[in-house]
Amino acid sequence: MTETPLPRRAHAEIDLGALRANIRTLRTRVAPHVQVMAVVKADGYGHGAVRCAEAAVDAGATWIGTATPQEALALRAAGLREPRILCWLWTPGDPWAEGIEADLDMTVSGLWALREVTEAARDTGRRARIQLKADTGLGRNGCQPADWPELVGEALKAEAQGLVRITGLWSHLACADEPGHPSIPAQLDVFRSMLDFAEKAGVEPEVRHIANSPATLTLPETHFDLVRPGIAMYGVSPDPALGTSAELGLRPVMRLRASIALVKRVPGGHGVSYGHQYVTPDETTLGLIPLGYADGVPRHASNRGPVLVGDRVRTVAGRIAMDQFVVDLDGDLPEPGAQAVLFGPGDGGEPTAQDWAVAADTIAYEIVTRIGARVPRVYVGE
Structure with a gap:
């Protein structure tokens, strides 16, 4: 048997083992x-x-x-x-x-x-x-x-x-x-x-x-x-006022990943994405993430959404477009194809759906629910 290769552009990893554990946790509450x-x-x-x-x-x-x-x-x-x-x-x-x-x-x-x-x-x-x-x-x-x-x-x-x-x-x-x-x-x-x-x-x-x-x-x-x-x-916690997922004994089931499509050096003063709402303060490197609002990444998180690249959480630079957005890599040069994680359980240093909810002035329900059909689901923990 050979393993099915993961989708290269992006995918949402769905941990069914975590979902089963969450159901069992909820059963203990009743x-x-x-x-x-x-x-x-x-x-x-x-x-x-x-x-x-x-x-x-x-x-x-x-x-x-x-x-x-x-x-x-x-x-x-x-x-x-x-x-x-x-x-x-x-x-x-x-x-x-x-x-x-x-x-x-x-x-x-x-x-x-x-x-x-x-x-x-x-x-x-x-x-x-x-x-x-x-x-x-x-x-x-x-x-x-x-x-x-x-x-x-x-x-x-x-x-x-x-x-x-x-x-x-x-x-x-x-x-x-x-x-x-x-x-x-x-x-x-x-x-x-x-x-x-x-x-x-x-x-x-x-x-x-x-x-x-x-x-x-x-x-x-x-x-x-x-x-x-x-x-x-x-x-996902129904509301931060009730506690985090971990405090409630729950584990987020979805992890949203993408491959970096392009890394390039740009000079200081370079505009990024539509409207140039972000301009590079100094010479830097930019990474292109091939996900956008057509995939469910909220446009309202432009200039605010967090993304884990390497061992650092970066911030969306400029407007999120239909199919892609950019992060400022501060001079780092990951290889094209390196992994970016938009959100997940958080225990790997990645942001959570709640972090994206804060960035987009919405609720975590909307963050996970809006991830569109263009993003393949890959099931683990079966």
């Missing part, structure tokens, strides 16, 4: 009866949904979560038959019938969705698995408390007719990543009230859930029957 849903929306937060879902299930996750039905159906098409899959972001005309045939759990937040899923159930001749989502204060998807009695009542009628099975009741927290935020107990009070109403009306859910990554890590009162870690399973 009671033995509480199940773990591994959220793999947005192509596994940029890490690859299928491979990450398989690794998470191997480590003990019993549910998979996606945003769109298309994401969920792609997992089934890839052969993931065992875990339950919940998808929650449905729009009118979406593939309800295909979701029923694929044995998905489908979120219903309003009467229009209940009408569409029951019609699909009649057409397929199969009972749909649905979960009712409550808006307990986030103000996005979910049913408002004032409309909850009608939605629950109509869903129970559909269940009595054999069209649906109400498998879950759930909601989402707005400020779980802000320790002590008053919205957290307020949302929990509303959630418990809406659960109580639905269960007294006759709903017998398999799972009740509200906890995302930060709640899984820090708010045991939110765990109920199931937790839904997303960013945490990829080893």
